[in-house]
Amino acid sequence: MADIWSLISIGFAFFFVAVSPGPATISNATIAMRKGRKVSLVYGAGLSMGLLLWGVVAASGFGVILQGSVYLLMLLKIIGGIYLLWLAYLSFKSSFNSKVTILQSEAKETSYFKWFMRGFILNSSNPKTIIAWMVALSVGMGASSDVFFLISAVFVCMLVGFLVNALYSVLFSLDGVMNAYQKIGHWVDRFASGMFTLSGLGLLWSAFSRNSA
Template sequence: MLSLLSIGLAFFVIAASPGPATVSNATVAMRLGRKTSLIYGAGLSTGLVFWGVIAASGLGVVLQSSVYLLMALKVFAGLYLIWLAFLSAKSAIHPDNDMDQVEIGTRSLMSWFIKGVFLNVSNPKTVIAWMAALSVGLGANDSTAFLVLGVFVCVLVGFFTNALYSMVFSLNGVMNGYKKASRWIDGSVSGLFALAGIGLIRSAFIKQV
């Protein structure tokens, strides 16, 4: 039980740490509200499940040793983050609160779920986070059943963490604060996405030099 608690706490620290997924979820919550953010967060969590299965099945080690496959995934994920940076920058330059209602009406909740899944699935670094969290509480003699249980605990923690972000950042006070400072917030988010994307692409080639 203590080992599972250790795994859960380690994964919570990783999942709750500021990054492209958590920042984007917070922004969605502040801009579009709780319902949309919860759906988007569920998509992010589902994307985490994908990498959890990869890590637990041992494919994570294979992925880390496959230089060209990992490089391609990093470049793809980096380009996607740069695209998100462009969208956030566009929102910062042309803030328009009236667009929120249009965006909610024209974009289905399912599309937000898929967008969340895609963001986490496109980030190969997530498998490293999974392997780090699982290694905290797993021993060499632990059974496969215990490994599966550890993955299940991390899945629950992932859904809880994203839901917590959705609940906190969709509070009226937080949303009102966002509306007043949307230009600065979207600009900062754009910078974060751009730095993360460039860093990911750079890491894809750094070992090739």
């Protein structure tokens, strides 16, 4: 019974981490408003798989090694920072597209694999995600926790991650929300661009800060 409550605690902790605004959730919401539910669900699945990747890393104990490996962590942060800045550029560029251009681009979009990989790359290229995993896992884990409990905890967090991303996809692809995006989409894209820029620069800053040296 204690293990069940511990898993619930881990699940809730991970939910609050996953649902909080960040590059992943903001990009998923923007894509849902711009491209619709199907594309956003595929993109969200990619985000969830990228999130799961870091969960496996954290649970395997490699996360502690990664946190102590200065140059490997620095490289991952640089890659993640550059990718976020690239997303910032794409969002800023799309903010100047007309409504007709956006609808035309939607009609031409056929590659779901591309959207899945975009989501996967976004979350898998951000090593800060591993900190969220370690925090969530530490909430319900104790000295007596065994391997089965650890696997169960990762499975619970994986389900929570998929649920959160699917929730963003469904809510922000509602007709009313998408119609509103058609009117103020340029401001939404510029806000997303600003968030990506701040996150990317923050990741690059942490890569070259004295604490990482």
